Amino acid sequence: GAVVSQHPSWVICKSGTSVKIECRSLDFQATTMFWYRQFPKQSLMLMATSNEGSKATYEQGVEKDKFLINHASLTLSTLTVTSAHPEDSSFYICSARAWNDQNIQYFGAGTRLSVL
């Protein structure tokens, strides 16, 4: 299957700082990537759809100014959590659509964000 790399795997930051998470498709080009958030013992919640070369599409209730998404190349999308607060602490996961079957998404390993 396709490989999606996500970095960092774990980040701790102080309240008020910004954190950038990278998502890379390693062996294929991904015109579309997705960003999810998972709370403990909950399902994955789609935050936004990231399209290469255009603005991201955010799900209802997700603050676009809080969660900045950039998809500047066919292999890289970034999520920046701006002015992070403790309630932003969560597990963030990215995915990319497969090149050979657009119905399948391959996921990165996730990033654990802890805001102190």
Added chain:
Amino acid sequence: DQQVKQNSPSLSVQEGRISILNCDYTNSMFDYFLWYKKYPAEGPTFLISISSIKDKNEDGRFTVFLNKSAKHLSLHIVPSQPGDSAVYFCAALRSGSNYKLTFGKGTLLTVNP
């Protein structure tokens, strides 16, 4: 309103036996279904999928069955192995549109040696 439901939060089976994980959906527009396996603090791993034009898809030890009239699908793992212990997520989408996945809440499978 949960459109994809996994009503069993957990399932425990003996090694070598069959594991059956169930999933129900309510949105009749869904036409493609996927199963993912997830370990704690890791991203989901794609296992197997099925299109609504089929009722069965098999890949090694994994078989997914789809009953469109009942809006129900199931994942069978035979034989179950201790390494299969993980959370299994069912997901659905409407192909040809925005390809957004809607996930169930997951079922924790424990395979006992």
